[in-house]
Amino acid sequence: MAATPVSAATPDLVQSFRGLNHVDQRSANGGNQFSLEPPDQGLCAGNGFVLETVNDVLRVYGTDGTPQSAATDLNTFYGYPAQVDRTTLVSGPALTDPSCYYDEINQRWYHVVLTLDTNPDGSFRGSNHLDLAVSQASSPLGAWAVYQIPAQDDGTQGTPNHNCAPQPSPPPTPTVSNPSACFGDYPHVGADRNGFYITTNEYDFFGPNFTTAQLYSISRQKLATAPPSIQVLHFDHLGLAGTPGFTVWPAQSAHGEYSDHLNGSEYFLSSMAAGETGNTTGAAGSIGIWQLSNTTSLNSATPSLQLANAVLSSELYEVPAFIGNSGGSADQKVGDVPLVQCVNDPLCNTGLFGNPPDPAQKVESESTLDGSDTRILSAWFTGNQVWGTLDTAVSVGGQTRVGIAWFAVQPNQDLTTSPVSQGYLGVGSNNAIFGTVAALADGRAVLAMTLVGPDYFPSAAYAFLSQNSGVSAVNIAGAGKGPSDGFSGTWYFNNPPGTPETASPRPRWGDYGAVVILGDAFWLASEYIDQTCTYATYWSGNPATSDPSCGQTRTALANWATRITEVTPPFNAYTPVTPARITDTRPGSGDPNAGATLGPGATLDIQVTGAGGVPSGATSAVLNLTDATATADSYLSVWPKGQPKPTISNLNFGPGQVRANLVQVALGSGGAVSIFNNKGSTDVVVDAEGYVAPSSQPGFGFLTTQAPARIADTRPGSGQPNAGQTLGPGGSLNFQVKGQGGIPAGGVSAVVLNVTEATATAPSFLTAYGTGTARPKASNLNFTAGQIVPNRVIVPVSAGGQVTIYNNQGSTDVVIDANGWFSDGSNPAAFGGRFQGAAPGRITDTRLNSGYPNQGATLGPGGTLNVQVTGAGGAPSAATTAVLNVTVTNPTAAGYLTVYPAGGSVPFASDLNWDRGGTVPSLDPVRLGSQGQVGIHNTSIGSADVVVDLFGWYVT
Numbered sequence: 001m002a003a004t005p006v007s008a009a010t011p012d013l014v015q016s017f018r019g020l021n022h023v024d025q026r027s028a029n030g031g032n033q034f035s036l037e038p039p040d041q042g043l044c045a046g047n048g049f050v051l052e053t054v055n056d057v058l059r060v061y062g063t064d065g066t067p068q069s070a071a072t073d074l075n076t077f078y079g080y081p082a083q084v085d086r087t088t089l090v091s092g093p094a095l096t097d098p099s100c101y102y103d104e105i106n107q108r109w110y111h112v113v114l115t116l117d118t119n120p121d122g123s124f125r126g127s128n129h130l131d132l133a134v135s136q137a138s139s140p141l142g143a144w145a146v147y148q149i150p151a152q153d154d155g156t157q158g159t160p161n162h163n164c165a166p167q168p169s170p171p172p173t174p175t176v177s178n179p180s181a182c183f184g185d186y187p188h189v190g191a192d193r194n195g196f197y198i199t200t201n202e203y204d205f206f207g208p209n210f211t212t213a214q215l216y217s218i219s220r221q222k223l224a225t226a227p228p229s230i231q232v233l234h235f236d237h238l239g240l241a242g243t244p245g246f247t248v249w250p251a252q253s254a255h256g257e258y259s260d261h262l263n264g265s266e267y268f269l270s271s272m273a274a275g276e277t278g279n280t281t282g283a284a285g286s287i288g289i290w291q292l293s294n295t296t297s298l299n300s301a302t303p304s305l306q307l308a309n310a311v312l313s314s315e316l317y318e319v320p321a322f323i324g325n326s327g328g329s330a331d332q333k334v335g336d337v338p339l340v341q342c343v344n345d346p347l348c349n350t351g352l353f354g355n356p357p358d359p360a361q362k363v364e365s366e367s368t369l370d371g372s373d374t375r376i377l378s379a380w381f382t383g384n385q386v387w388g389t390l391d392t393a394v395s396v397g398g399q400t401r402v403g404i405a406w407f408a409v410q411p412n413q414d415l416t417t418s419p420v421s422q423g424y425l426g427v428g429s430n431n432a433i434f435g436t437v438a439a440l441a442d443g444r445a446v447l448a449m450t451l452v453g454p455d456y457f458p459s460a461a462y463a464f465l466s467q468n469s470g471v472s473a474v475n476i477a478g479a480g481k482g483p484s485d486g487f488s489g490t491w492y493f494n495n496p497p498g499t500p501e502t503a504s505p506r507p508r509w510g511d512y513g514a515v516v517i518l519g520d521a522f523w524l525a526s527e528y529i530d531q532t533c534t535y536a537t538y539w540s541g542n543p544a545t546s547d548p549s550c551g552q553t554r555t556a557l558a559n560w561a562t563r564i565t566e567v568t569p570p571f572n573a574y575t576p577v578t579p580a581r582i583t584d585t586r587p588g589s590g591d592p593n594a595g596a597t598l599g600p601g602a603t604l605d606i607q608v609t610g611a612g613g614v615p616s617g618a619t620s621a622v623l624n625l626t627d628a629t630a631t632a633d634s635y636l637s638v639w640p641k642g643q644p645k646p647t648i649s650n651l652n653f654g655p656g657q658v659r660a661n662l663v664q665v666a667l668g669s670g671g672a673v674s675i676f677n678n679k680g681s682t683d684v685v686v687d688a689e690g691y692v693a694p695s696s697q698p699g700f701g702f703l704t705t706q707a708p709a710r711i712a713d714t715r716p717g718s719g720q721p722n723a724g725q726t727l728g729p730g731g732s733l734n735f736q737v738k739g740q741g742g743i744p745a746g747g748v749s750a751v752v753l754n755v756t757e758a759t760a761t762a763p764s765f766l767t768a769y770g771t772g773t774a775r776p777k778a779s780n781l782n783f784t785a786g787q788i789v790p791n792r793v794i795v796p797v798s799a800g801g802q803v804t805i806y807n808n809q810g811s812t813d814v815v816i817d818a819n820g821w822f823s824d825g826s827n828p829a830a831f832g833g834r835f836q837g838a839a840p841g842r843i844t845d846t847r848l849n850s851g852y853p854n855q856g857a858t859l860g861p862g863g864t865l866n867v868q869v870t871g872a873g874g875a876p877s878a879a880t881t882a883v884l885n886v887t888v889t890n891p892t893a894a895g896y897l898t899v900y901p902a903g904g905s906v907p908f909a910s911d912l913n914w915d916r917g918g919t920v921p922s923l924d925p926v927r928l929g930s931q932g933q934v935g936i937h938n939t940s941i942g943s944a945d946v947v948v949d950l951f952g953w954y955v956t
Contacts, residue, residue: 001403003396003428004463006451007473012696014521014566016460016477017065018530019052021561022486023552028057028073032082035557037488038370043514043525043564044109046102047138050523052564053098053111056083060140061564063518069141074098074113078131078146084122091122095131097511099189101196104256106224107138112198114151114187119175126167126178126205127152130187130198130216132230134223145226149216151184153202153236160236165207181205184214186511190250190379192266193258194295196220197250199268201276202236210276213238213245215268217305219298233303240288241311246276248290249388251381254517257441257878259381259411260871262306264295267381267411269388273317273374283318284374286311289386289409289418310415315422317392317405320371330371330402330431330509332452337485338538338548339557340364343492351543352556358497367489367507369452371402371433377512378436383836383876383955385410385467387445389435394426401426404435404449408467410839410874419644419839421467427474430455437465438515438522441878442955443619443836444569444694447471448515448524457482458509460526460563464570464694466619469667477524478563482532484509486558493557509560521568530561570694572619572834573701574822576750576796579624579769579778580612583686586628597629598677598684605641609671612688620667620837620952622689622794624780625675626660627653632680635919639840640668645676646840648949650885652919655680658782660765662689662792662923664883665951666837687778689794690750692835700825701749702832703954705881705927707900708754708909709741712816715758720815726759727807727814734771738801741818748797749824752925754817754911755805756790757783762810768795771802785810788913790896792819792923817909819925820881833881833954841874843867844948847890858890858945859938866902867948870932879953882928886936887921887947888912895940897922901929906937916942925954 010016019041026033039054049068050061058077060069074095075083081092094116101110111133117125130149136142155161156178167179184200191197198216203209215235223230238245248270259265268290273279290309297303320329342348343364346357372391380387386409394403403426412418425432430453439445443466451461457480464472487493489507514525533550540546548556583606584591585598592611598604608614608621627636635649651661665673675684695701712735713720714727721740727733737753739745757766765779773796783789795803805814823830844867845852846859859865869875869882886899896910899922914920926934938944 001394001396001424001426004425004471005473006427007475010475010477012568012570013477014568015065016563016565019525019562019564020054020057020059020071021530022555022558024071025054025057026555028071029076029082032084032086033073034083035487035555037486037558037560038508038510039527039560039562040097040511041513041525041527041562042099043516043523044100044102045516045518045523046104047107049140050564051100051109051140052525052562053100054562055098056095078133090120091118093117097187099187101189101191101252103191103220106220108224109135109140110189110196112187112189114184116183126176126181128181128183130184134226136226147230149232151200152178152181154178154180154182162202162211164211165204165209167206182211186247188249190252190266191220192264192295193260194220194264195266195298196223197266199248199250201247210244213248215248217292217298221299233305235307240270240309243272243277245270246274247271247375249376249379251379251386253381254438254440255878257382257876260877262293266292266295267386269376269379269386271374271376271390273319283316285314285316287314287407289411289415291411291415308415312409312418312420314407314420315405317374317390319374320393320402330369330433330452331454332369332483333454333457334366335457335483336532336534337366337483338533338535339485339487340366340490341535342539343490348539352546352548355497360500362491362501364490364492366483367505369433369458369484369507369509371431372510377434378515380438382439383441383443384874387437387439389437389447391433391435394424396426396428399429402431402433404432404447406437406447406465423470425463425471427451427453429453432474434510434513436513436515438517440517441836441876442572442834443467446515446522446524446567446569448513448526450509450526450528451476456480458484458527458529460528460565462524462565462567469619477565478528480529482529484529484560486560521566524565524567526563527560528563529559531559570696572692572836573695573697574690574692574703574835575701576690576794576822577613577688578773578796579687579689579776581777582606582608582611582688583684585683597681599681600677600679603674603676604684605672605674606686607672608667608688614688614691615693616671618667618671618691618693620665620692620835623663623665624660624687624689624778625651625663626658626685626779626782627651628658628683628685630657630680630682631655634677634679634682636684637676638663638665638673640666641672641674642669643839647842648840648885649887650921652887652921660780660782660791661921664923697825698828699823699830702823702830702834703820703881704832705820705925706742707904707907708817708819708898709907710909711737711741711818712814714813726811728811729809732804732806734802734804735816736802737797737818743818743821745801747823747827747830748821750794750796750822751803751818752820753793753795754790754819755781755793756788756815756910756913757781758788758813758815760785760787760810760812764807764809764812767806768793769804770796771798771800771804775806790910790913790922831956833956835952835954837952838950840949840951843869843874843950844946846945858943860943861941862938864935864937865946866933866935868933869928869950874950875932875953877932878955880928880956881925881954882934882950883952884924884926885921885949885951886912886924887919888914888944889919889947891916891918891940891942891944893940893942895938895942898937898939899924899926900935901927902933902935903930
């Protein structure tokens with residue numbers, strides 16, 4: 001794979017500050033703590049607060065980064081005795097793997113940790129539980145209610161008996177209470193609109209075996225009332241295609257962007273390469289998608305949940321080079337490692353730690369870092385997509401390193417057919433580890449990670465991500481100051497003194513980071529190293545004068561720290577361009593792809609970025625697609641290059657017909673799209689009209705849509721502006737659009753129009769462009785004498801607010817309906833829709849037995865059909881405008897369709913005009929009405945079938 005570059009810039013970084021570190025962890029509760037690695041970061045944000053939790057402390061910050069609480073140890077937080085009383089050496093429970101979540105619906109904070117019960121001497125009893133703390137107010141600084149969910153699954157305390165391996169006999173500890181206990185390792189949390197979910201990986205407590213992942217479901221609504229006890233639905237023995245489910249990570253969401261599909265659905269992702277799944281190869285080319293539906297029932301007295309899953313083909317991922325029983329090895333830049341040097345120095349080792357010389361001791365050196373084991377490391381649901389990440393071996397420049405694989409799954413009704421967008425992040429000669437992701441419904445996504453390798457000390461880093469264009473450069477939010485130098489990376493501390501050093505060092509890192517969203521801001525938590533010091537500072541030769549804390553920047557045993565970063569990725573903004581031809585397959589055209597006529601079943605890839613004014617950073621494009629020289633009834637389909645060909649159509653035509661239709665489509669691999677021709681042969685002409693790309697310019701490129709409004713009609717006696725101004729051969733006419741039909745008089749860069757020609761006397765075409773600019777080599781509508789042909793046009797406007805329409809031959813009248821406009825950035829406070837392209841998909845087909853929604857619901861004369869676009873339709877509930885391709889077919893009489901926001905009155909406007917028996921498409925960026933629907937009204941005296949394909953949506 002190509003290397004992901006590392007940039008010195010920190011684009012759109014709002015703030016970044018050090019979070020908790022090992023000093024905070026070890027010194028909490030008066031120092032009555034053990035030293036712990038790794039930190040295992042949880043992060044949640046809301047209501048003006050940011051809460052970070054690690055092994056085994058938490059702290060609350062304001063959104064300005066100011067600490068609002070002390071570093072509080074989790075034993076105290078949950079009301080337990082200290083981890084260890086440093087005076088009496090009496091131990092309390094062992095808490096591990098913390099996570100947190102902010103419930104913005106009920107304004108409550110949740111904190112989850114796995115608790116292992118111990119005897120006073122620190123030995124384990126076998127019993128263990130998930131502790132769930134729920135704040136009693138919208139602030140995390142007040143009181144919390146605490147609940148325990150037993151996780152030993154040995155038949156005690158109402159748990160199922162999973163027959164985990166028993167404690168060895170005779171038991172070394174007579175005070176073991178649960179000798180055949182399992183335990184719920186690696187708990188992680190997610191939520192949908194109705195429920196809060198915890199998943200675990202279950203292992204033998206006293207044995208070596210893995211059972212399966214476990215799932216616990218709880219009503220958010222009930223949790224918010226702080227009941228004395230809570231109802232928990234436990235799904236055990238989670239399996240996927242005959243293999244144990246492993247790290248089934250529940251998704252979180254932002255801005256209430258939940259799935260209401262099937263009465264509420266929560267989604268999960270899992271991977272299939274780890275040994276726990278039964279895979280002995282360490283590699284896989286598939287992932288698991290899980291759906292828990294009917295979650296609204298959690299709010300009832302008798303919840304009834306359904307769990308389904310499917311295996312989806314994916315890119316290859318594999319466990320990086322092994323270090324003992326841990327995950328992949330990520331090397332780090334060489335620097336000062338005073339703990340390692342101390343262990344190698346008997347005087348220091350004895351002086352600081354009281355450890356006697358060990359004849360079996362190996363010489364220590366700077367460790368590598370744990371690069372995980374291909375388990376899923378994050379899951380995020382937004383825009384009807386489930387995003388996820390995992391760490392994998394990547395080959396960059398001939399070197400194998402640890403990198404990140406990312407996925408964006410669009411769950412279909414049938415989970416097994418869900419399309420997957422995916423890609424890798426790999427940094428040349430270096431490693432990107434413990435990658436986590438979150439995304440917004442408008443397509444903005446951020447990856448957080450630790451960047452480490454020969455060129456970098458462990459650093460907190462991030463990258464912006466697009467499902468179509470992949471990852472941006474890696475940006476460093478917190479540069480590492482030295483190498484990791486912790487006890488888990490040494491042979492000495494992994495083997496009891498005096499015993500052969502056979503247990504390999506397991507230099508713990510991670511085990512996970514976090515990304516959450518608050519408003520438009522992404523909050524990231526990643527591990528890094530924020531200090532360095534020399535061995536001379538750490539050890540002076542005398543314990544009384546040495547400073548192994550190196551000025552309170554570390555402890556004697558570890559130097560990890562966390563970094564909390566706030567970034568606001570640029571918006572997806574639309575930029576209009578003067579129409580420009582980027583493809584014309586007709587032989588001798590002189591344009592790209594000349595002579596590449598499409599035969600039956602043929603596909604042509606068209607490069608969009610770098611052509612026609614579309615830059616390399618564009619994520620989607622607006623194209624005008626025209627067929628020519630067709631030899632049969634056929635259709636063209638356009639979709640992002642590199643994705644599977646969808647069941648859609650963009651342009652329908654018959655032999656000898658020349659037709660055009662506007663297309664707004666996400667760009668795929670290399671900034672290209674694919675075009676498929678179904679039957680016969682045809683030439684294709686493609687003109688670029690504009691593009692969507694990330695932009696940080698305030699108020700620029702936002703879409704505002706409206707119900708269609710007529711702003712011009714040149715037919716004599718129309719009673720509309722420009723009445724009687726029929727266009728003659730070679731004629732041009734300027735149309736005022738700003739200040740007309742709901743379009744504002746200022747702040748507009750481009751307008752969305754439906755242009756219809758009528759009364760044509762000869763075969764011709766129309767070209768629309770900004771008044772005052774040179775007429776481009778492009779066309780928007782193609783027609784013959786007597787036809788009535790519409791097409792959608794997105795066209796730049798002049799400073800005076802006009803567009804020009806040119807007619808090539810004969811004479812024709814023009815009817816213009818305004819559908820919306822794009823902001824030009826002159827008002828920084830302007831807002832509106834931001835486009836997110838999706839894998840195109842069919843959401844309605846009224847033809848009998850079509851197999852799609854509304855099958856058989858042919859529109860009769862004067863009939864109206866409401867089409868569901870959000871939810872089951874595929875768009876997220878946050879969508880305000882949908883980009884649809886609407887096709888009419890099988891009409892029994894001439895007529896037209898009007899597409900408008902459902903729930904409103906049918907406007908006086910047209911979107912598709914047709915003759916009897918024709919099949920005509922139209923691109924419709926239409927504002928969504930009540931319940932996320934659009935209305936389609938048939939004005940014809942006959943009937944017609946309608947096919948609707950979804951290409952993306954705008955989120956305000």
